[in-house]
Amino acid sequence: MLPDSLVDLHALQLDDARALLEHDAQNSDRDPGESAVHYLQRVIDGLCDLSLKDPLTGLGNRRHFHGVLARAIETVARSGDSVLLLLLDIDHFKSINDTYGHLAGDQVLRAIAGCLARCVRPVDTVARYGGEEFAVILPHCRPAFGRAVAERIRASVAALAIDIAPLQTLSVTISIGGAYAPEWVRSTADLWIERADQQLYRAKTEGRNRVCLDQPRELAVSAEEKGLLFSQLELDELALPGPVPPRVNA
Amino acid sequence: MNDTLAPAASDAADNLPVHPIGKVIAVTSGKGGVGKTFVSANLAAALAKRGLRVLVLDADLGLANLDVVLNLYPKLTLHDVFTGKATLDEAILPAPGGFSVLLAGSGMIEYSRLTPEVRGEFLRVVHSLVPRFDVVLLDTGAGISDVVLFAVSLASEILMVATPEPTSLTDAYATIKVLVGQQQRERIRLIVNQTTRAGSGVAITHQLQQVLDRFVVSGLGRSFTLSHLGDIPADPEVRQAVMRRQLLMQSQPTCSASTAIGQIARALAEKLVSKDG
Numbered sequence: 342m343l344p345d346s347l348v349d350l351h352a353l354q355l356d357d358a359r360a361l362l363e364h365d366a367q368n369s370d371r372d373p374g375e376s377a378v379h380y381l382q383r384v385i386d387g388l389c390d391l392s393l394k395d396p397l398t399g400l401g402n403r404r405h406f407h408g409v410l411a412r413a414i415e416t417v418a419r420s421g422d423s424v425l426l427l428l429l430d431i432d433h434f435k436s437i438n439d440t441y442g443h444l445a446g447d448q449v450l451r452a453i454a455g456c457l458a459r460c461v462r463p464v465d466t467v468a469r470y471g472g473e474e475f476a477v478i479l480p481h482c483r484p485a486f487g488r489a490v491a492e493r494i495r496a497s498v499a500a501l502a503i504d505i506a507p508l509q510t511l512s513v514t515i516s517i518g519g520a521y522a523p524e525w526v527r528s529t530a531d532l533w534i535e536r537a538d539q540q541l542y543r544a545k546t547e548g549r550n551r552v553c554l555d556q557p558r559e560l561a562v563s564a565e566e567k568g569l570l571f572s573q574l575e576l577d578e579l580a581l582p583g584p585v586p587p588r589v590n591a
Numbered sequence: 592m593n594d595t596l597a598p599a600a601s602d603a604a605d606n607l608p609v610h611p612i613g614k615v616i617a618v619t620s621g622k623g624g625v626g627k628t629f630v631s632a633n634l635a636a637a638l639a640k641r642g643l644r645v646l647v648l649d650a651d652l653g654l655a656n657l658d659v660v661l662n663l664y665p666k667l668t669l670h671d672v673f674t675g676k677a678t679l680d681e682a683i684l685p686a687p688g689g690f691s692v693l694l695a696g697s698g699m700i701e702y703s704r705l706t707p708e709v710r711g712e713f714l715r716v717v718h719s720l721v722p723r724f725d726v727v728l729l730d731t732g733a734g735i736s737d738v739v740l741f742a743v744s745l746a747s748e749i750l751m752v753a754t755p756e757p758t759s760l761t762d763a764y765a766t767i768k769v770l771v772g773q774q775q776r777e778r779i780r781l782i783v784n785q786t787t788r789a790g791s792g793v794a795i796t797h798q799l800q801q802v803l804d805r806f807v808v809s810g811l812g813r814s815f816t817l818s819h820l821g822d823i824p825a826d827p828e829v830r831q832a833v834m835r836r837q838l839l840m841q842s843q844p845t846c847s848a849s850t851a852i853g854q855i856a857r858a859l860a861e862k863l864v865s866k867d868g
């Protein structure tokens with residue numbers, strides 16, 4: 342173990358870091374009895390946490406989003422899991438800002454962020470992707486359910502009554518574009534995002550407040566088909582090509 | 592120079608128009624790693640031995656491994672043809688085994704998405720290859736990605752490679768279903784690779800055909816035939832050849848897998864001839 346004296350906290354310029362953490366309502370004071378190393382680790386963890394968070398909505402930020410997306414691509418390549426990416430954009434957000442002011446705009450962003458976070462499962466990731474754009478990454482989301490999930494999100498946002506001032510509430514809608522991770526093609530995050538983005542564009546041009554998904558071609562084989570495929574075949578016809586027996590050289 | 596070529600058609604990958612080109616044969620599979628590249632390379636050698644001019648095109652743009660199987664690492668590849676840095680003639684190589692290859696080269700991952708440009712380039716390349724060879728074999732990727740479906744759509748013959756494993760057969764079945772529905776295919780030829788027992792390919796083909804008849808063909812209003820082209824036994828020599836980076840047909844022409852591929856080549860050559868005449 343490191344002796345505490347190796348870290349001289351007074352020699353470090355921690356003021357800015359502490360102010361940032363304080364601002365984020367994180368305890369930045371060194372607890373009595375806490376070792377200097379432990380305290381520093383806590384400050385660093387707090388800063389890492391901050392660097393992935395969108396300050397206005399408390400959601401993950403774009404950097405966080407890209408990290409999760411990169412990991413999702415790895416998982417899909419190895420496990421064949423179905424992962425759905427949704428890009429969501431608030432309809433006519435600019436006119437909300439223009440009509441009701443930026444504070445109202447911020448209020449709308451916060452309310453929608455809260456709504457999105459409530460709509461999804463703990464394994465899902467919701468992030469603020471850009472100004473008025475959000476992203477949701479849904480692992481283990483089978484293609485058959487993708488549309489229902491996206492529709493539920495769209496409808497929940499549309500049903501919100503957002504308080505923007507005393508006695509003044511606002512309803513907003515969002516457009517959603519989605520795409521599944523490419524399963525067979527070894528692809529990149531950029532291409533995946535691009536496919537979701539194209540669907541978002543479609544949702545916008547088709548009239549907003551709607552969901553457009555880039556459906557993966559389904560490799561649909563029903564249980565009945567599977568059963569019939571193998572029912573007549575004897576087991577040794579389906580023998581797994583096991584390890585090759587060692588060859589004896591004469 | 593390209594004016595004889597069909598322009599890249601509509602962007603909607605769901606409704607790929609099929610323009611099968613005579614002499615173009617696609618080697619594909621439902622599941623990866625079942626031996627497509629092994630079959631493509633050795634079948635090419637076997638067809639070449641029968642006097643045919645054969646080219647193998649690495650159409651697995653996302654993850655090409657024909658180079659590894661053939662132990663060829665050329666400077667100029669299909670990637671350079673696509674980007675205009677090389678002519679076709681510069682990128683076509685003689686392979687051991689007496690056939691020609693056009694390797695994808697690293698960098699093709701950029702083309703793993705089927706944009707209209709990629710389709711156009713691909714079509715241009717295939718159309719320029721066809722007059723120069725008797726057979727153009729496309730070593731495609733597995734499954735039903737845009738690129739695979741597109742490459743397969745160019746072929747007049749589809750060779751589906753599957754192993755007798757249940758997962759491989761299920762994926763082969765699913766892929767055949769897509770090809771029958773989307774590309775209106777009337778015949779696909781099945782090669783069962785890595786068999787451990789004589790006759791299993793025939794039984795497997797028969798079983799697949801029955802399930803296809805019941806779930807796919809019945810609602811089609813036309814017929815579909817899954818033909819059994821041949822079995823290739825699991826053979827320890829295959830692995831040996833791969834490890835030594837040699838072409839099996841060349842290094843072990845009389846082993847059981849080579850013999851089987853020779854028979855497949857003969858059957859295929861006869862089918863191709865009988866279709867012409």
Ligand SMILES: Nc1ncnc2c1ncn2[C@@H]1O[C@H](COP(=O)(O)OP(=O)(O)OP(=O)(O)O)[C@@H](O)[C@H]1O
Pocket residue numbers: 620622623624625626627628629630651656732733784785786823824825826827829830833848
């Ligand atoms: N008949 C056989 N007997 C024994 N081993 C075989 C046989 N056929 C293929 N293999 C083994 O399977 C491995 C995978 O084959 P290959 O690379 O041709 O598959 P693929 O379908 O092209 O894979 P990918 O989908 O990755 O392109 C080979 O390296 C070889 O070791």
Ligand SMILES: [Mg+2]
Pocket residue numbers: 627628629651656657730
């Ligand atoms: Mg291969």
